[in-house]
Amino acid sequence: MITTSLDHQTKTVDFSRSLKHVPHFSKAESLVLNLIRKEQALSRMDLVELTDFSRSKVSGCINSLQNKEFVIERGVSNNTGGRRSVLFSLNGDKGLLFGADIGATSLDLIITDLNGMQLWRYAESITIKDGPIKTLDRINNLFETHLDEEGLTNKPILAFGVGVPGPVDFKRGMVVSPPIMPGWDRFPIIEYLHKRFPDAIIAVDNDVNIMALGETVQGNGVGEENIIFVKIGTGIGAGITCEGKIYRGTCGCAGDIGHICVDKAGPLCPCGNLGCLEVVAGGAAIAEKAMQAVLDGKSSILKKYYDENNQIITAIDIGNAAKEGDEISIEIIRESGELIGSVLASLVNFYNPSMVVIAGGVSKIGNILLSSIRQSILRRSLPLATKDLKIVFSKIPDDAGVFGAVNLGLDLLLSNEMRKSKIFSQ
Amino acid sequence: MITTSLDHQTKTVDFSRSLKHVPHFSKAESLVLNLIRKEQALSRMDLVELTDFSRSKVSGCINSLQNKEFVIERGVSNNTGGRRSVLFSLNGDKGLLFGADIGATSLDLIITDLNGMQLWRYAESITIKDGPIKTLDRINNLFETHLDEEGLTNKPILAFGVGVPGPVDFKRGMVVSPPIMPGWDRFPIIEYLHKRFPDAIIAVDNDVNIMALGETVQGNGVGEENIIFVKIGTGIGAGITCEGKIYRGTCGCAGDIGHICVDKAGPLCPCGNLGCLEVVAGGAAIAEKAMQAVLDGKSSILKKYYDENNQIITAIDIGNAAKEGDEISIEIIRESGELIGSVLASLVNFYNPSMVVIAGGVSKIGNILLSSIRQSILRRSLPLATKDLKIVFSKIPDDAGVFGAVNLGLDLLLSNEMRKSKIFSQ
Numbered sequence: 001m002i003t004t005s006l007d008h009q010t011k012t013v014d015f016s017r018s019l020k021h022v023p024h025f026s027k028a029e030s031l032v033l034n035l036i037r038k039e040q041a042l043s044r045m046d047l048v049e050l051t052d053f054s055r056s057k058v059s060g061c062i063n064s065l066q067n068k069e070f071v072i073e074r075g076v077s078n079n080t081g082g083r084r085s086v087l088f089s090l091n092g093d094k095g096l097l098f099g100a101d102i103g104a105t106s107l108d109l110i111i112t113d114l115n116g117m118q119l120w121r122y123a124e125s126i127t128i129k130d131g132p133i134k135t136l137d138r139i140n141n142l143f144e145t146h147l148d149e150e151g152l153t154n155k156p157i158l159a160f161g162v163g164v165p166g167p168v169d170f171k172r173g174m175v176v177s178p179p180i181m182p183g184w185d186r187f188p189i190i191e192y193l194h195k196r197f198p199d200a201i202i203a204v205d206n207d208v209n210i211m212a213l214g215e216t217v218q219g220n221g222v223g224e225e226n227i228i229f230v231k232i233g234t235g236i237g238a239g240i241t242c243e244g245k246i247y248r249g250t251c252g253c254a255g256d257i258g259h260i261c262v263d264k265a266g267p268l269c270p271c272g273n274l275g276c277l278e279v280v281a282g283g284a285a286i287a288e289k290a291m292q293a294v295l296d297g298k299s300s301i302l303k304k305y306y307d308e309n310n311q312i313i314t315a316i317d318i319g320n321a322a323k324e325g326d327e328i329s330i331e332i333i334r335e336s337g338e339l340i341g342s343v344l345a346s347l348v349n350f351y352n353p354s355m356v357v358i359a360g361g362v363s364k365i366g367n368i369l370l371s372s373i374r375q376s377i378l379r380r381s382l383p384l385a386t387k388d389l390k391i392v393f394s395k396i397p398d399d400a401g402v403f404g405a406v407n408l409g410l411d412l413l414l415s416n417e418m419r420k421s422k423i424f425s426q
Numbered sequence: 427m428i429t430t431s432l433d434h435q436t437k438t439v440d441f442s443r444s445l446k447h448v449p450h451f452s453k454a455e456s457l458v459l460n461l462i463r464k465e466q467a468l469s470r471m472d473l474v475e476l477t478d479f480s481r482s483k484v485s486g487c488i489n490s491l492q493n494k495e496f497v498i499e500r501g502v503s504n505n506t507g508g509r510r511s512v513l514f515s516l517n518g519d520k521g522l523l524f525g526a527d528i529g530a531t532s533l534d535l536i537i538t539d540l541n542g543m544q545l546w547r548y549a550e551s552i553t554i555k556d557g558p559i560k561t562l563d564r565i566n567n568l569f570e571t572h573l574d575e576e577g578l579t580n581k582p583i584l585a586f587g588v589g590v591p592g593p594v595d596f597k598r599g600m601v602v603s604p605p606i607m608p609g610w611d612r613f614p615i616i617e618y619l620h621k622r623f624p625d626a627i628i629a630v631d632n633d634v635n636i637m638a639l640g641e642t643v644q645g646n647g648v649g650e651e652n653i654i655f656v657k658i659g660t661g662i663g664a665g666i667t668c669e670g671k672i673y674r675g676t677c678g679c680a681g682d683i684g685h686i687c688v689d690k691a692g693p694l695c696p697c698g699n700l701g702c703l704e705v706v707a708g709g710a711a712i713a714e715k716a717m718q719a720v721l722d723g724k725s726s727i728l729k730k731y732y733d734e735n736n737q738i739i740t741a742i743d744i745g746n747a748a749k750e751g752d753e754i755s756i757e758i759i760r761e762s763g764e765l766i767g768s769v770l771a772s773l774v775n776f777y778n779p780s781m782v783v784i785a786g787g788v789s790k791i792g793n794i795l796l797s798s799i800r801q802s803i804l805r806r807s808l809p810l811a812t813k814d815l816k817i818v819f820s821k822i823p824d825d826a827g828v829f830g831a832v833n834l835g836l837d838l839l840l841s842n843e844m845r846k847s848k849i850f851s852q
Binding site for chain 1: 452453454483593602651652664666673674675676677678679680682683685686687697699769771772773776777778780806808809814815842
């Protein structure tokens with residue numbers, strides 16, 4: 001129980017005093033900014049219609065946002081018949097947005113301008129077990145080195161969104177009792193990054209939540225109201241959107257589907273329960289079955305990949321073996337797809353989403369996995385719930401995380417919320 | 427699949443032309459109305475703070491709403507130190523709100539004023555299988571007779587909310603392929619009621635959704651952001667709230683948890699699948715097990731109730747028998763509680779609600795059922811998801827439905843939405 005162990009000294013960092021490039025926005029300005037962000041270019045009349053504000057209130061907001069240099073004129077509309085109106089966009093030149101997607105063994109970084117235009121994209125292998133200081137220092141150094149090289153050090157960094165592979169107490173911006181992140185428990189990530197980038201709004205969330213956000217803003221989820229985004233890797237987790245926004249639940253841990261029981265007599269999960277979905281159907285279970293098939297001499301095709309790859313078998317190998325007709329691989333994939341689909345069928349009945357998105361390393365197995373999951377969902381969900389349900393792979397499997405991280409920071413930057421974040425020092 | 431069979435002739439009833447007592451509200455007015463509804467009495471300054479509108483905009487809204495007779499002055503605030511301010515409330519005298527909760531075998535009706543003050547409450551047994559015309563005529567006659575008797579016929583009926591025990595296509599306001607409502611499939615409920623009450627806003631929703639709404643507005647759910655409201659009767663269904671509002675999902679069928687599989691080799695459900703939760707753990711399964719125990723001579727305590735009640739055993743009887751120490755009854759209740767709890771554990775991991783509410787006829791079994799459900803949820807959910815989770819019975823088990831129905835109508839009445847509803851004639 002984290003309540004009893006959260007007796008750390010607390011202090012509040014008031015970002016507003018130090019964020020010289022980030023002004024306070026009124027609720028009305030925040031609404032206007034987010035509408036412009038979504039539609040990319042809007043006229044004053046568009047905004048009057050979308051906000052129900054008076055013309056003078058919209059003009060006041062636009063003037064204020066132009067003074068704050070967050071909004072600029074961007075051409076005129078081509079109305080047929082009527083007067084041509086000036087269009088407004090976010091000011092891409094205002095500053096930079098940073099996004100970091102920290103995985104268990106991978107690091108993905110991105111820099112964009114305020115309009116979301118990609119300026120830099122970078123990926124490398126890391127080990128989350130190196131702990132927060134080594135990992136965050138590496139991230140900070142990578143960003144700073146790039147800014148130096150590109151001569152961008154004079155550009156303000158407006159917002160910095162971070163995804164981490166563990167449960168996040170979103171309001172406090174820290175990881176809580178993460179199973180695979182030794183040394184990160186309650187580490188003050190925001191405070192640590194804030195020292196290095198004192199002028200940026202900083203936000204931290206769970207990696208699957210930011211992937212769901214990225215998919216919603218720039219992937220298959222665009223225009224979808226309610227999605228369940230499923231990341232199948234070693235673990236299995238879900239990000240949920242409700243009316244297009246990340247749904248985090250009451251304690252910030254919504255979407256933790258990896259520990260739903262699928263077999264009461266199944267193997268022991270590190271969480272202490274038996275037969276959790278991720279221990280029965282996740283990447284480790286798939287890899288173990290494939291490895292066993294090789295060791296038992298049951299699959300010559302898998303053996304071939306095993307020998308070629310220095311005695312390692314990847315999800316892509318198992319997918320390829322299945323495509324080559326390897327029955328053991330097909331069976332392994334179907335078993336996992338069936339189990340994952342049976343859990344998703346329950347969740348589809350409960351949540352009635354418009355879309356289920358499948359992503360994560362294991363999804364690289366390919367269409368055999370997707371079709372097993374789909375069949376399992378369709379067989380066990382109610383017809384009304386699956387009538388218009390789309391079940392798809394991520395459109396941006398490698399970028400959903402970093403796109404989401406940038407948008408997480410941008411959400412907070414353009415919001416009307418107080419520029420404060422409680423930081424727990426250890 | 428309902429898409430292929432929905433080739434009915436469609437027409438649109440434009441409520442706005444005929445609703446002489448229901449004006450159009452601007453977005454700002456709708457916001458102000460709903461804030462006053464929630465807080466019951468607010469000053470202009472309270473509203474400035476809550477809306478971020480200017481003082482003149484708030485005053486403009488209040489003036490307009492006073493002219494429309496939806497808002498009245500209601501005393502002054504007792505601010506300490508500062509000036510006393512005029513408080514505004516909804517105008518209870520403006521007109522009446524009707525609520526009807528139609529169950530499979532029960533009918534609950536309510537009339538309130540615009541402030542939600544209860545003016546009349548009525549319940550009787552019905553049979554939903556009598557079909558829509560007989561049932562709706564009965565409801566209309568009961569309302570009209572009461573209005574006549576009380577001399578209320580001169581009061582306008584502003585809104586009429588209806589709950590029905592089947593899946594509802596909320597946008598169209600009709601029941602779709604209901605399993606236990608013969609004759610109701612796609613019957614134009616709104617259009618039919620509209621003929622009798624042409625001046626009222628009319629809304630129809632699933633019975634569990636309106637119960638969840640009622641619980642949120644007036645029961646244990648007050649102040650709870652995300653609840654799962656579970657009705658355990660012959661069937662099992664759930665109503666979900668997200669940030670205090672009913673979450674209906676993409677097709678309006680969210681919360682249909684009765685057909686989640688709990689036993690792949692279980693008994694056949696009328697839906698065509700095996701081992702659905704409601705066929706294994708619902709009221710019919712419990713009653714059947716209890717009846718079998720009596721016929722097998724295994725429970726003298728249950729036999730006593732059976733003989734006293736004309737060979738019928740109710741949920742209350744089984745609860746009482748368990749309290750008297752009847753082991754068979756305790757076992758039957760525990761089995762159901764365990765199964766329902768195991769499904770809820772999955773949903774708690776997924777949705778991370780702040781509260782699970784248990785209601786419906788079977789909940790009258792009492793605390794033994796609640797504690798089995800609670801134990802099962804706590805055993806299988808993640809600690810972070812159950813840290814602050816409340817698992818409780820409904821505070822208003824007999825009234826959640828009608829309270830919800832009234833509030834459903836009121837939601838639409840005070841909204842800024844177009845006063846239109848597509849009606850499908852058959």
